[in-house]
Amino acid sequence: MRQVTPTEGTLLTAADLAGNGVHGDDPDVHGKFGIFGGRYVPEALIPALDEVAAEYDRARNDVAFLREFDHLLRTYAGRPTTLTEVPRFAEQAGGARIILKREDLTHTGAHKINNVLGQALLTKRLGKKRVIAETGAGQHGVATATAAALMGLECVIYMGAVDCERQALNVARMKLLGATVVPVHNGSKTLKDAINEAFRDWVTNVDSTHYLFGTIAGPHPFPEIVRDFARIIGVEARRQMLELTGALPDAVCAAVGGGSNAIGIFHAFIGDQNVALHGYEAGGRGLETGEHALTLTAGSVGVLHGSRTYVLQDEEGQTIESHSISAGLDYPGVGPEHAWLKDSGRATYHGITDAEAMEAFALLARTEGIIPAIESSHALAGALKLGRELGPEATILVNLSGRGDKDMGTAMKYFNL
Amino acid sequence: MTTLQTVFAKAKADERAALVGYLPAGFPTKDGAIAAATAMVEAGCDVIEIGLPYSDPLMDGPTIQDAVHRALTNGTRIADVLRTVEGVAKTGAATLVMTYWNPIDRYGAERFARDLADAGGVGTITPDLTPEESGPWRQASADAGIDTVFLVAPSSTEERIQAVADCCTGFVYAASLMGVTGARDSVSSAAQGLVERTRAHTDLPVCVGLGVGNGRQAAEVAGYADGVIVGSAFIRRILDAPDEASGLAAVRELGAELAAGVRA
Numbered sequence A: 001m002r003q004v005t006p007t008e009g010t011l012l013t014a015a016d017l018a019g020n021g022v023h024g025d026d027p028d029v030h031g032k033f034g035i036f037g038g039r040y041v042p043e044a045l046i047p048a049l050d051e052v053a054a055e056y057d058r059a060r061n062d063v064a065f066l067r068e069f070d071h072l073l074r075t076y077a078g079r080p081t082t083l084t085e086v087p088r089f090a091e092q093a094g095g096a097r098i099i100l101k102r103e104d105l106t107h108t109g110a111h112k113i114n115n116v117l118g119q120a121l122l123t124k125r126l127g128k129k130r131v132i133a134e135t136g137a138g139q140h141g142v143a144t145a146t147a148a149a150l151m152g153l154e155c156v157i158y159m160g161a162v163d164c165e166r167q168a169l170n171v172a173r174m175k176l177l178g179a180t181v182v183p184v185h186n187g188s189k190t191l192k193d194a195i196n197e198a199f200r201d202w203v204t205n206v207d208s209t210h211y212l213f214g215t216i217a218g219p220h221p222f223p224e225i226v227r228d229f230a231r232i233i234g235v236e237a238r239r240q241m242l243e244l245t246g247a248l249p250d251a252v253c254a255a256v257g258g259g260s261n262a263i264g265i266f267h268a269f270i271g272d273q274n275v276a277l278h279g280y281e282a283g284g285r286g287l288e289t290g291e292h293a294l295t296l297t298a299g300s301v302g303v304l305h306g307s308r309t310y311v312l313q314d315e316e317g318q319t320i321e322s323h324s325i326s327a328g329l330d331y332p333g334v335g336p337e338h339a340w341l342k343d344s345g346r347a348t349y350h351g352i353t354d355a356e357a358m359e360a361f362a363l364l365a366r367t368e369g370i371i372p373a374i375e376s377s378h379a380l381a382g383a384l385k386l387g388r389e390l391g392p393e394a395t396i397l398v399n400l401s402g403r404g405d406k407d408m409g410t411a412m413k414y415f416n417l
Numbered sequence B: 001m002t003t004l005q006t007v008f009a010k011a012k013a014d015e016r017a018a019l020v021g022y023l024p025a026g027f028p029t030k031d032g033a034i035a036a037a038t039a040m041v042e043a044g045c046d047v048i049e050i051g052l053p054y055s056d057p058l059m060d061g062p063t064i065q066d067a068v069h070r071a072l073t074n075g076t077r078i079a080d081v082l083r084t085v086e087g088v089a090k091t092g093a094a095t096l097v098m099t100y101w102n103p104i105d106r107y108g109a110e111r112f113a114r115d116l117a118d119a120g121g122v123g124t125i126t127p128d129l130t131p132e133e134s135g136p137w138r139q140a141s142a143d144a145g146i147d148t149v150f151l152v153a154p155s156s157t158e159e160r161i162q163a164v165a166d167c168c169t170g171f172v173y174a175a176s177l178m179g180v181t182g183a184r185d186s187v188s189s190a191a192q193g194l195v196e197r198t199r200a201h202t203d204l205p206v207c208v209g210l211g212v213g214n215g216r217q218a219a220e221v222a223g224y225a226d227g228v229i230v231g232s233a234f235i236r237r238i239l240d241a242p243d244e245a246s247g248l249a250a251v252r253e254l255g256a257e258l259a260a261g262v263r264a
């Protein structure tokens, strides 16, 4: 059983990060969560991955590191983030209580900042002066550019050309923050191709550069490190739920792209068997159209971007291009820990179509005065459905992973605003 | 069928390095790949690596990405890869498949090893399969009687070189530089050191790839390695040619230059 209930004002502890063998669900020495995870990368990158893993192992047991991370989370990122109950929105959810974890209120506007600050500190410990990152919605790119500006690191962001267009505002933000944004014109011109290009940069510049990976996918140790730095979301939310309602929620809902915001809020609840964990993937135009990003729901086990996990692939192992109205969920892979949680039955994953997500997006804006990210709107739409299933007695915690300012271009088109 | 062992024994007897050429199946067309690889053999390549086109080639530079994209666009499938191997093996060159791991994983390791052996292939190079994950593939390959080649890199520690070499049969692939595939103006100075370090861990031949593109570079690498691997430079000749016939001529010309290089 885990006992991670730090009180307000106490310093982040090593146990708040998942390490130290406190939890039985760290990956094994090869980075495996059951059959998932591991490392499928060119040998040239193995020493760099080993170096990152070893430094992270030292860092998470180093009080000075934890203190610095904690300080940044409080004084720069704006943690702890609040909970907000949304009763007018919940009227559409059969009267169930819906409570949002407000990651949209963090600096830069999404949960990505938590992981980025942790890894930027790690970059300094590694003695590296340059960071690279992939980005889909641009939120991870903005967060990385932000941390790079804060810490005086050179920053290059790879972003699919399609995503550059639909998230133009974030491209401008990254540039203003001093980052170089490289549009990627290969393949589907979205997140998966940006990741390929970032790996090519890393293998070429690995001596000077840390690959600041943005989600819990990729080769070991990224799935573990990114989870641990995002884990604060659930650690806070679990304590806040107990304070606010006197009990744990019946269910926790989160959107799943690569899976970082979902694992961030799920992880502290994994030991609470009465708390159901629900992940929502992008259903795009619908499963039957083939235009979706339903990796866990409709994919099969394979290897993508260095990790064994569920993948959207054809019968010969070629990656199938995903589709979603939300750039952050438009990815044909998923973090190996989610694959493991799915197969073990501890978490359940569902699809939400573009239309359902956009409806929830507009509903939250109108009923509660909060404009969510389209990614997060998938979790909101999931909570509406779940509330109707569970009934008025249920309490549902939703990770509002980001704010919707970046999505106004898409919304203007979609709603003819 | 020519095995890797006979190729390297013969090259050694001739006091030269072996020449290894790479080309993706399906590039420039399905039949064009067989024709181009055959031209490479006729010009002097001892070993041919047939690339299995994959949607996410994350260790390849722009030239191979471009070729692979064309191959996938013209509908190249694993059956075509095997057919290409069959066609090339008939020339008498030892023929390997170079592939990212996922296509084999999905096809089934045992089935792929068997089908490759049946097509006359002598082994595989799997650049993203690490020793830790390679057990099932090495078993399947041993059962089918084909070789397994893995990569070492300039960044590899002594322990890693040992672990990789222990998984190899046929030869060890030494990546000359930290980076993606593609011809370079000069061969990385890291290559020779890596070959020497690798020799301390294995008696297998050590071949150098990444960045070799002309006869002078081939001669330089042949001075310390057992084999010289060239891919992007061949592809570049085909990409730059106005038509298939002149592409083949350019491939022959480069092949002859490289073959002279490994004999210099």
Ligand SMILES: Cc1ncc(COP(=O)(O)O)c(C=O)c1O
Binding pocket: A110, A111, A136, A137, A138, A139, A140, A214, A215, A216, A255, A256, A257, A258, A259, A260, A261, A262, A327, A328, A329, A373, A375, A376, A401, A402, A403
């Ligand atoms: C606000 C927001 N939520 C969710 C995601 C999806 O990523 P993940 O599944 O890693 O949380 C993104 C990615 O860009 C995002 O910006």
